[in-house]
Amino acid sequence: xxxxxxxTRGIWRENPTFKMxxxxxxxxAVSNSVVNGIAMGxxxxxxxxxxxxxxxxxxxFTPEKIRMPIFVVCIATFTTIVSxxxxxxxxxxxxxxKLYISLIVVNCIIMARAEAFxxxxxxxxxxxxxxxxxxxxTMALTIISSVREIIGNGTFLGMQVMPxxxxxxxxxxxxxxxxxxxxxxxxxxxxxxxxxxxxxKASKEGVVEDAGTSSxxxx
Amino acid sequence: MLGHLLILLVSSIFVDNxxxxxxxxxCPFLGVSKQxxxxxxxxxxxxxxxxxxxxxxxVTQVYILKPLGLEYLQIIAFIVIxxxxxxxxxxxxxxxxxxxYQALGIYLPLITTNCAVLxxxxxxxxxxxxxxxxxxxxxxxxxxxxxxxxSYAGIRERLAFAPIPKALEGxxxxxxxxxxxxxxxxxxxxxV
Numbered sequence: 001x002x003x004x005x006x007x008t009r010g011i012w013r014e015n016p017t018f019k020m021x022x023x024x025x026x027x028x029a030v031s032n033s034v035v036n037g038i039a040m041g042x043x044x045x046x047x048x049x050x051x052x053x054x055x056x057x058x059x060x061f062t063p064e065k066i067r068m069p070i071f072v073v074c075i076a077t078f079t080t081i082v083s084x085x086x087x088x089x090x091x092x093x094x095x096x097x098k099l100y101i102s103l104i105v106v107n108c109i110i111m112a113r114a115e116a117f118x119x120x121x122x123x124x125x126x127x128x129x130x131x132x133x134x135x136x137x138t139m140a141l142t143i144i145s146s147v148r149e150i151i152g153n154g155t156f157l158g159m160q161v162m163p164x165x166x167x168x169x170x171x172x173x174x175x176x177x178x179x180x181x182x183x184x185x186x187x188x189x190x191x192x193x194x195x196x197x198x199x200x201k202a203s204k205e206g207v208v209e210d211a212g213t214s215s216x217x218x219x
Numbered sequence: 220m221l222g223h224l225l226i227l228l229v230s231s232i233f234v235d236n237x238x239x240x241x242x243x244x245x246c247p248f249l250g251v252s253k254q255x256x257x258x259x260x261x262x263x264x265x266x267x268x269x270x271x272x273x274x275x276x277x278v279t280q281v282y283i284l285k286p287l288g289l290e291y292l293q294i295i296a297f298i299v300i301x302x303x304x305x306x307x308x309x310x311x312x313x314x315x316x317x318x319x320y321q322a323l324g325i326y327l328p329l330i331t332t333n334c335a336v337l338x339x340x341x342x343x344x345x346x347x348x349x350x351x352x353x354x355x356x357x358x359x360x361x362x363x364x365x366x367x368x369x370s371y372a373g374i375r376e377r378l379a380f381a382p383i384p385k386a387l388e389g390x391x392x393x394x395x396x397x398x399x400x401x402x403x404x405x406x407x408x409x410x411v
Contacts, residue, residue, distance in 0.1 A: 021390045022246070025334050029242035069302065076295045084291070102341050105294055106334045108246055175240045176405065179398030187384075187391035194386065 003128045010133030016109045017140035017182075018189035023109035026100045027141060028178040034157050037145030038138065039093050040100065043086065045134025047078040047104050049127065052118040056126035059119050071114045072105070079105040109137060147181050148172045224355050230411040231359030237335050238367040239401040244335030248368060249393055251326055253379075258372035260319070261326050262365030264308065266358070268330050269339050271304055272297075273357025276340035277350060297340045298331075305331045335364055371400055 016022055026044070030036040051074045055062075062070055083101045086094040094101065104110070113133055118126045149155055152172030154162035162168075171177050237243045244265075251261045276297050284290055309327050313320045320327075330336060339360050343353040374396055383392050 021249070021394075024249075025242050025245045028245065072298055072302070073295060076298055080291060080294055083294075099338065099341055099345065102294055103243075103334045103337060105298060106332045106337050108332065111332060171402075174405065175242070176398045176402040178242065179394050179401055183387075183391045183394030183398060186394065187387040190391065191386035 003124065006125050006128040007132040007135075009129060010136035011139065012136070014133075015136045015140060015189070016112075016133055017137060017144075018186050020109075020112075021186060022112055023107045023137070024182065026103060026107060027137075027144065028175075028182060029100050030097050031141055031145040031148055031178060031181070032152070032173045033149050034142065034145045035093070036097055037141040039086075039090070040097065041134070041138025041141045043082045043101055044104055044107060044109070044137055045131070046082050047075060047107075048110050048113065048134045048137075049130040050078040050081075051075045051110060052113055052126050052130040053123055055114050056118040056121060056123045062119070067119065071111065071119075075110050075114070076105045109133060144178075144181055144185060147185070148177055152177055224351070226411050227352060227355050228359040231356050232363035232366065233404070233407040234411050235360075235363075236367055236404050236407075237338070237360050237364045238371075239397070239404045241338070243338040244333050244364060247326065247329065247333055248371065248397070249390065252368060252372040252375050252393075255369060255372045255376060257326070258369045262368055263319075264312075264327055264330060265333070265335070266361040266365055268301070268304055268308055269336050269361035269364070270354070270358045271308075272301055272336050273339050273343055273353050274350075275304065276300055277343050277348075277353045280344050293341075293344070294337075297337055301336050301340070302331050335360070367400070367404070371397060374400065 010016065012019075014020060017024065017027055023044075026040055030040045051071075054074050055071055058070070079102065082104070083094070083098075086101060113130060117129050121129070146156060149157075150161060151169050152174075154160060154166050154168045169177075172181065235241055238245065238248050247261055247265075251257050279296060279300060280290075280293065284293060284296060289296075305328060308330075309320075312327070339357050343356060346356075348356055375393065378392065378396060387395070
């Protein structure tokens with residue numbers, strides 16, 4: 001239960017993109033096509049899991065005062081590994097998003113998890129927390145890039161999904177579309193959350209409250 | 220020669236704006252843009268750190284990493300340079316102007332994790348600029364960053380009084396506002 005709880009934290013409750021709104025530079029920049037979004041999600045997940053596990057394993061030996069430089073060097077090492085792997089096996093993708101792969105090192109999500117979770121918790125918990133955050137981030141990137149690619153280009157993963165008469169809204173794949181999509185989706189996530197909360201409250205307080213709300217509506 | 224530099228300067232300020240078209244440094248953009256005054260302070264510090272980083276990281280890349288074949292240490296080397304520079308800036312400002320130091324507060328050390336700063340160092344190398352080009356490019360990018368940050372802070376000061384649907388309060392509305400500003404900056408495309 002404990003591990004499951006750690007894992008699901010990043011997927012919805014504390015989703016880095018929609019709830020915490022951190023690490024959005026890369027989210028905005030690479031979400032213009034689904035392929036880029038998913039690749040960026042996987043690369044970030046790899047760095048997140050790798051560096052958080054190492055930081056957690058070293059947490060008892062890390063002096064409090066110089067923990068930041070140690071975290072940064074750890075994260076930079078994994079970022080270098082991922083950028084070398086992509087350079088070797090996924091050259092086309094690497095050429096498109098070279099800059100943003102290198103910039104994983106300053107992605108706030110990783111630093112935030114290292115500071116808030118990995119430096120205080122044992123390795124297995126950290127592993128599941130980092131994995132959950134990574135999956136949540138990848139999911140968010142996939143959703144945002146799907147919206148942008150389908151509306152802005154009429155395709156999904158490069159396949160035509162809109163009818164051929166559909167006129168693509170070019171704006172969505174241009175920079176402003178990134179801001180607008182993320183803003184509206186973050187608003188939607190918050191809206192769903194408040195609705196769910198209201199429902200939970202209503203069911204907990206039972207029939208009396210239910211009658212009250214329904215009379216409110218009719219009144 | 221001068222014309223080329225002017226084009227580089229203008230395009231780095233307006234056309235390839237770091238915040239609104241390259242998406243670098245969004246965290247301070249959303250975090251520090253609630254008031255024009257703090258945005259100004261942040262801008263001054265960022266202009267200094269970004270220009271210095273651009274120059275020093277370029278020199279490091281060309282004269283140290285490349286001759287020794289250590290290019291794979293690029294990211295680590297650059298991040299150490301930035302952290303040192305930010306620390307140095309902090310010390311200098313603290314000694315020379317305590318008032319400015321007070322005004323900048325926590326935002327000064329946070330420049331270390333500003334991806335615009337690392338971005339400018341990496342882009343200088345990737346684009347194959349020479350020393351003068353990279354000075355101009357770093358400075359121009361930093362000015363573009365500040366320009367967008369301050370003008371957006373102005374918008375957000377007004378936005379604080381606007382009636383906004385409950386679900387969109389805070390970050391979502393800030394992002395949508397940024398989207399509209401970015402739309403305005405699209406108009407600069409084709410300028411160069």
